[in-house]
Amino acid sequence: MNALLPPLLEHLRLSGAAFALSVALGVALGLTGSRIVTQLANLARTLPSLAVLALALPLLGTGFLPSLLALTLYATAPVLLAVVAGLGLVDPSLREIASGLGMTRWQRLRRIEFPLGSPVIVAGLRVAAIEIVAGATLATFIGGGGLGDLIARGLAVRDTQQILLGAVPVVVLALLLEAGLGQLERKLAGKLSDEVGA
Amino acid sequence: MIEFRNITLQRGTHRALDSVSLTVAAGTICALVGPSGAGKTSLLRLVNRLLIPDSGTVFVDGVDIATIDEVQLRRRLGWVVQEVGLFPHLSVARNIAMVPELLHWPQAKIDARVDELLQLVGLDPAQMRDRAPRNLSGGERQRVGVARALAADPPHVLMDEPFGAVDPLRRSELQRDLIGLLRRLQKTVLLVTHDIDEALQVADRLALLRDGSLVQAGPPASLLLAPSDSFVAAFLGSDRILKLLALHPAQHLVEPGRAVHPIATDATARDALETMLSLNVDEVALGSGRVTLAAIRAVAAGQAGG
Ligand SMILES: Nc1ncnc2c1ncn2[C@@H]1O[C@H](COP(=O)(O)OP(=O)(O)OP(=O)(O)O)[C@@H](O)[C@H]1O
Ligand SMILES: [Mg+2]
Numbered sequence: 073m074n075a076l077l078p079p080l081l082e083h084l085r086l087s088g089a090a091f092a093l094s095v096a097l098g099v100a101l102g103l104t105g106s107r108i109v110t111q112l113a114n115l116a117r118t119l120p121s122l123a124v125l126a127l128a129l130p131l132l133g134t135g136f137l138p139s140l141l142a143l144t145l146y147a148t149a150p151v152l153l154a155v156v157a158g159l160g161l162v163d164p165s166l167r168e169i170a171s172g173l174g175m176t177r178w179q180r181l182r183r184i185e186f187p188l189g190s191p192v193i194v195a196g197l198r199v200a201a202i203e204i205v206a207g208a209t210l211a212t213f214i215g216g217g218g219l220g221d222l223i224a225r226g227l228a229v230r231d232t233q234q235i236l237l238g239a240v241p242v243v244v245l246a247l248l249l250e251a252g253l254g255q256l257e258r259k260l261a262g263k264l265s266d267e268v269g270a
Numbered sequence: 271m272i273e274f275r276n277i278t279l280q281r282g283t284h285r286a287l288d289s290v291s292l293t294v295a296a297g298t299i300c301a302l303v304g305p306s307g308a309g310k311t312s313l314l315r316l317v318n319r320l321l322i323p324d325s326g327t328v329f330v331d332g333v334d335i336a337t338i339d340e341v342q343l344r345r346r347l348g349w350v351v352q353e354v355g356l357f358p359h360l361s362v363a364r365n366i367a368m369v370p371e372l373l374h375w376p377q378a379k380i381d382a383r384v385d386e387l388l389q390l391v392g393l394d395p396a397q398m399r400d401r402a403p404r405n406l407s408g409g410e411r412q413r414v415g416v417a418r419a420l421a422a423d424p425p426h427v428l429m430d431e432p433f434g435a436v437d438p439l440r441r442s443e444l445q446r447d448l449i450g451l452l453r454r455l456q457k458t459v460l461l462v463t464h465d466i467d468e469a470l471q472v473a474d475r476l477a478l479l480r481d482g483s484l485v486q487a488g489p490p491a492s493l494l495l496a497p498s499d500s501f502v503a504a505f506l507g508s509d510r511i512l513k514l515l516a517l518h519p520a521q522h523l524v525e526p527g528r529a530v531h532p533i534a535t536d537a538t539a540r541d542a543l544e545t546m547l548s549l550n551v552d553e554v555a556l557g558s559g560r561v562t563l564a565a566i567r568a569v570a571a572g573q574a575g576g
Contacts, residue, residue, distance in 0.1 A: 165351075168320060169351060170319060170353055170357075171344075172347075173344065173418075174341045174343075174345040174370055174372065175341075176341060179372060183368075187359045187472060188357075188358070190447045250529065264358060264359050
């Protein structure tokens with residue numbers, strides 16, 4: 073247990089921070105609705121996470137911060153694309169009616185567009201969260217710490233137990249995120265297609 | 271009051287509106303009619319600044335709307351549109367409460383207002399409040415749409431084919447209820463409609479657009495009596511004299527004397543004529559007097575007072 077806890081906490085800290093940053097960045101960029109930003113995000117989606125980390129190494133050096141930056145950049149793309157897709161699904165005539173009722177752009181986003189796009193946006197958050205948790209395992213290669221340390225060390229000395237000690241929590245975290253956010257997503261989608269409040 | 275002064279609007283390569291001038295007096299109902307693509311919706315959207323004219327000015331209560339904040343402007347304009355208008359993720363109550371919420375009314379005041387409005391548009395608050403828009407009939411949805419437009423008591427109401435999505439049988443009832451309500455509340459109403467009969471029945475004034483130009487505007491009776499050209503005449507229909515008679519209460523034609531066959535006190539001149547033709551008589555009884563064929567002829571010729 074003592075061997076697990078510090079890397080687990082480190083992993084959670086890294087993932088949590090990367091998630092928060094990528095959501096903030098992804099939403100902000102998604103709201104610009106810029107075509108170039110979207111195309112860049114699509115391009116970024118095709119890069120494997122290891123490649124992103126490998127790119128980060130010479131550019132950013134090693135340690136927690138470079139790992140955080142690399143993960144954030146990596147997970148921003150799915151958030152951004154989901155925001156663009158989710159808001160894109162909103163019926164333009166509803167958007168227009170919202171404006172016609174005297175809503176400012178921000179009020180419209182908060183009250184109409186985000187709620188209506190929420191199932192798609194939450195799906196993007198789920199993908200981002202899982203990719204971060206899994207991707208953070210690779211942070212060990214640039215000295216970012218986390219559960220990847222356990223796995224790497226286990227691999228080095230061929231200690232299966234040590235490998236599992238690192239790998240199993242990663243899998244459990246990913247499954248928990250999948251289940252939790254997946255449920256939220258279904259609930260939001262259901263709310264939009266079933267009776268309200270009934 | 272809503273006033274368009276010399277409005278020209280280009281949409282793409284097409285001139286959607288061409289020097290249109292029109293005034294809707296405070297507390298009156300003006301129906302915008304015309305063929306598809308004539309520019310009715312465009313004209314309506316100029317009022318809440320969803321469109322900006324290429325030249326000309328729109329005034330609301332005497333103020334050039336280009337000079338005021340668009341959010342402030344829109345809060346003074348109720349807006350009702352066909353079909354999709356309601357937000358699908360919000361209950362009926364929250365749809366109606368939207369503008370009061372934006373204005374930060376206290377919750378108790380909002381709740382009371384929602385119930386009041388539901389009653390006003392003829393819906394049972396207890397039954398409707400928490401429903402989702404998708405669980406309403408077309409007519410109920412339209413009533414909720416009007417309730418939402420009236421929520422913060424705007425002095426003006428813009429309506430774009432509000433009854434278009436309702437089946438014809440329910441339409442006239444809905445129209446009578448809701449337009450009657452707007453009239454009682456003394457709103458200034460600009461109503462776009464495809465339905466010339468609807469327009470004739472409910473409007474104080476008709477404005478007929480064609481290819482972006484205002485062809486003729488005036489009270490329904492004056493258009494029916496004196497269409498300015500053959501296009502207007504054709505648009506009003508070949509039965510326009512009968513439509514004119516239908517707008518005229520028979521009460522107004524009563525003169526002293528007796529007749530055998532009675533008609534209802536709320537009958538129109540058209541009903542009176544119908545009765546005369548079917549019974550092959552020249553006069554019918556109404557209350558303690560009578561209505562003569564000659565009086566009806568005078569209406570049709572535009573010579574009647576009242
Ligand atoms: N978004 C747009 N872009 C370019 N042209 C448009 C647009 N919307 C409408 N138009 C054109 O502007 C003209 C007027 O359209 P408008 O919608 O005001 O007509 P309308 O009288 O409301 O028609 P309808 O009775 O079919 O609703 C039409 O020629 C139409 O093709
Ligand atoms: Mg239209």
